[in-house]
Structure formats: C-alpha cells, structure tokens
Amino acid sequence: MTTDPSTGSGQAYQGKTVIVASGARRRKLGIPGEDKFEGKGVAYCSTCDAPIFRDKKVAVVGGGNAGLEAVQDLFPYATEIYLLEYGESLKGDPKTVEEIKKNPKLKEIILNAQTLEVVGETLVTGLKYKDKVSGQEKTLEVGGIFVEIGSVPNSEIVKDLVQIDDHKQVMINFQHATTSHPGVFACGDVTDDPYKQNNISAGDGVRAALAAYNYLLNRKKKSPAEEKV
Numbered sequence: 001m002t003t004d005p006s007t008g009s010g011q012a013y014q015g016k017t018v019i020v021a022s023g024a025r026r027r028k029l030g031i032p033g034e035d036k037f038e039g040k041g042v043a044y045c046s047t048c049d050a051p052i053f054r055d056k057k058v059a060v061v062g063g064g065n066a067g068l069e070a071v072q073d074l075f076p077y078a079t080e081i082y083l084l085e086y087g088e089s090l091k092g093d094p095k096t097v098e099e100i101k102k103n104p105k106l107k108e109i110i111l112n113a114q115t116l117e118v119v120g121e122t123l124v125t126g127l128k129y130k131d132k133v134s135g136q137e138k139t140l141e142v143g144g145i146f147v148e149i150g151s152v153p154n155s156e157i158v159k160d161l162v163q164i165d166d167h168k169q170v171m172i173n174f175q176h177a178t179t180s181h182p183g184v185f186a187c188g189d190v191t192d193d194p195y196k197q198n199n200i201s202a203g204d205g206v207r208a209a210l211a212a213y214n215y216l217l218n219r220k221k222k223s224p225a226e227e228k229v
C-alpha cells in the first residue's frame with residue numbers, strides 16, 4: 001500500500017489486510033447551546049432516543065429523509081412535533097411527507113428556518129430560529145431537539161485507496177465486506193450499508209474479520225522478497 005501507515009501516536013503498523021472500521025460522525029448545527037445540551041434534550045439518533053421524549057414537545061431539524069424518519073419515530077411518544085428545514089422545501093421522499101402530514105401530532109413544518117440557539121437552564125426548554133424570509137427571530141418552546149442533518153463517514157484515511165460513493169461512504173460488497181482494493185475490508189458506519197446501528201456494525205465487523213481471515217488463507221504464497229514490499 002502506498003498510504004502512510006503511521007497512527008496518531010507516530011507508531012507504524014504493517015499488515016497483509018486492513019479492516020476499516022472508523023465509523024461516522026454526526027453533522028452538528030454548530031449553534032450556541034448545542035454541545036451544552038447534548039444528552040439533555042439535544043439528540044442525534046431518533047431510532048435510539050425517541051422513547052426518552054414521551055409526552056414532550058419536540059423539534060426535528062432537517063427536512064431530508066432522516067428528518068422525516070425522526071418525525072415518524074417520534075409519533076408514538078411526543079405530544080407535538082415541529083419540523084424545521086433550512087431550505088424552501090422538504091428534501092425527503094414526497095410520499096413520506098404526505099404520510100407524516102396526516103398525523104395531527106406534526107404541528108408545523110417550518111421552512112426557511114435558520115437555527116440560532118438551543119435554549120435552556122439544565123435541560124432544553126426551547127429552540128431559537130430565524131425565518132430567513134421575514135428576518136424575524138422566533139423561539140419554539142420544546143423539551144427536545146433532534147438534529148437530523150446527516151452524518152459524515154470517517155473515510156478520509158482511505159479515500160485515495162478504495163472506491164468511495166458520493167456520500168463519502170466506503171463502497172463494499174455486502175456478502176464479503178470487500179472494498180475495491182484487494183486485502184482492504186470495511187464494516188460499520190463508514191460503509192455504504194444503509195443501516196447504521198450497533199448490532200449491525202458489530203455483525204459486519206465479524207463478517208469483515210472472517211473475510212480477512214479467508215483472504216489470508218487463500219492468498220497466493222509469495223516469495224520472502226515479495227513479502228517485504
């Protein structure tokens with residue numbers, strides 16, 4: 001391989017296979033209060049955390065498919081849901097948009113909304129945003145805020161080595177966990193597997209380990225000189 005194999009500590013490792021399991025990081029709003037109230041009303045995974053918001057008013061930020069799914073995940077628990085989108089229209093699947101509009105718990109879809117600040121004392125009590133059309137600043141009184149504006153795969157380390165899709169996800173063969181580069185395997189949230197969950201990532205990790213093991217077993221034996229390259 002041609003990439004620099006050294007780690008953050010400066011230690012270099014060499015191997016005949018590599019499993020890329022570097023995960024993904026959630027995209028953040030980058031507004032005051034977001035970090036302070038993470039886990040205290042600000043959440044990033046509706047599949048995981050929706051039940052915590054039982055009987056609460058909740059804002060979902062992001063009008064793509066993730067935002068729409070968050071609204072659906074919240075229907076059984078939240079009392080009122082507000083969906084905020086930065087652009088002038090929702091970006092998610094139109095059929096899902098029609099579906100969620102039918103549920104009275106979805107109080108309002110707020111377009112052209114620029115989020116400004118997460119408000120609270122010890123827990124979240126509100127979300128301040130600006131209507132980009134009128135310029136007016138408003139505050140939604142909510143006890144929860146789901147940030148659903150996408151995630152970024154930590155694929156930078158292999159971006160020049162293996163095939164990456166438009167979303168910067170490492171493309172894998174799902175049956176064999178292989179990437180476009182022989183001997184490089186990948187698993188979990190860094191890949192183009194559509195389901196980003198603990199159990200799935202753990203299972204994918206086992207698959208990648210078995211695939212790497214089989215790769216080593218079946219690898220054509222090289223001469224000692226070739227092995228050094």
Ligand SMILES: Cc1cc2nc3c(=O)[nH]c(=O)nc-3n(C[C@H](O)[C@H](O)[C@H](O)COP(=O)(O)OP(=O)(O)OC[C@H]3O[C@@H](n4cnc5c(N)ncnc54)[C@H](O)[C@@H]3O)c2cc1C
Pocket residue numbers: 021022023024026043044045047048049154157187188189190196197198199201202
């Ligand atoms: C807020 C939140 C809550 C969640 N809650 C749940 C839940 O309740 N249930 C559930 O099933 N799923 C949940 N998920 C999803 C779940 O966390 C992921 O699907 C799972 O952790 C992915 O596993 P992974 O091993 O691919 O990546 P990660 O768990 O993200 O692990 C990747 C590791 O690689 C390291 N790394 C990154 N870059 C490099 C690099 N260049 N070199 C070396 N190491 C690197 C990272 O520091 C990290 O330790 C949640 C996700 C988020 C963000």
